[in-house]
Amino acid sequence: MKRTKIKDILQKGKANETVVAKGWVRTKRGSKNVIFIALNDGSIIHNLQVVVDVNNFEESLLRDINTGAALSVTGKLAESAGSGQSIEMLAEQIDLLGGSDPDKYPIQPKRHTLEFLRENAHLRFRTNTFSAVFRVRHAMAFAIHKYFNEKGFNYLHTPIVTASDAEGAGQMFRVSTLDPKNPPLNENGEIDYNQDFFGKATNLTVSGQLEGELGALALGEIYTFGPTFRAENSNTTRHLAEFWMIEPEMAFYDLNDNMDLAEEFLKYLIKYALENCMDDLQFLANRLKQEEKNKPQDQRSMDLIEKLEFVLNNDFIRITYTEAIDILKKSKPYKKNKFQFPVDWGIDLQSEHERYLVEKHFKCPVILTDYPKDIKAFYMKQNDDGKTVGAMDVLFPQIGEIIGGSQREENLEKLEKRMKEMDIPVEEMWWYLDTRRFGSVEHSGFGLGFERFILFVTGMGNIRDVIPFARTPKNAEF
């Protein structure tokens, strides 16, 4: 007999039907004559309650059914006599597929801290919280492809190994096959990368954007969705050394089109989550409530599902950097000297400023546009005022910058001039500049940090808990 997934049993199973369920034991409890096993197979957050008449089974088998063990159970479904579930299974045959020593299995049937589970990342999928998080993560990855496919975007695979160090997005991981103990040297005594695998120094990508632009300026609209690597020594709840990024790039889009797309895209994903992941979201919402119940009222976050619905049903606020500086200068914390960092036109906004705008002033996602050119990348569209560029950052409560994007400078002379000003090697970037030489058009794009978005949707607090195996400074276990 084929196995039936527990999701299907719980949602479609009928009394008196005989089925086979396979899964892992969450808890076992019971008395002299009857034992209850909570069985979970990852298909849904809920467990199947297996009812075992002790007299029908070998004592040694029952002894081996411990938390974490894998079972195949055949039995008849029945309306539950207990109150926690509507349907349950009366076991007729139980096979122990894989035992689990209760003395050594780290995941106990009790509350664990997220820190402990992070150190047991190989087994944390077996908890309610992490199975919920990773089902939601999957659903969001799927919805991303679905959204772009429906809009006629092409999924473009940009390279993971790159020779370009001009992307300007931070420190890179070197990729090399040279002997680290005895690398070949050139006349100047420097490492001779001509002898390396690719004949030049190469790194892991920090962004697929530049290659993405090449695709967009022919295919029209493309997006990338792949791993991204930054060798920054960042130790925060929202940075990873290896993370996944979605980067759409569109020809014939100006900054407003870009913002419209970003907003529509985020709302599409949130709607998809609400329509397809309700069980998991409900669980995560409760988890968050439990976690925060000891906090004072004003420090608790909004109910997760209410928060998602709020973002879905409200327009994002769109203001310029200049207007934001104005608002900050008129704000209470500014006047009372509560900000730690200065607020002045031309300097980048600090976390505290962004949080004030999003969480206190507007209480809504905010898109900031038209930043001073000196704090933004070389490729951004230079505005007519000569001072600002057509950048846009989407700021979310708690997470901060979730999207960073811009209209791209399509004018060859302006772009080359800016590159020289910022010491970007123009000659090496000949392939990028060719798009401006031949049929250059207005175009735009942005990058969405996938894990930051998953933080928002799941209500989790640490980015290391929304990626299966986190890579952070001093940590590449598993």
Next chain:
RNA sequence: UCCCUAGUAGCUCAGUUGGUUAGAGCGGCGGACUGUUAAUCCGUAGGUCGUAGGUUCAAGUCCUACCUGGGGAGCCA
């Protein structure tokens, strides 16, 4: 990288101004219980107090360095 903070049983933590044999809850194990919901009740085992130095008659407790975790900041997605 900087600032703050923590490291005591499998897990979560308590351990007073340094002072005899280091505690609890949960989990594990054994037992009880005619259907439980992270079951309940009784019993039981389990600890080089992060590592290395130092101060002291005496260090889980004080000092120094290092390692690791957590929070915040910077860099950014």
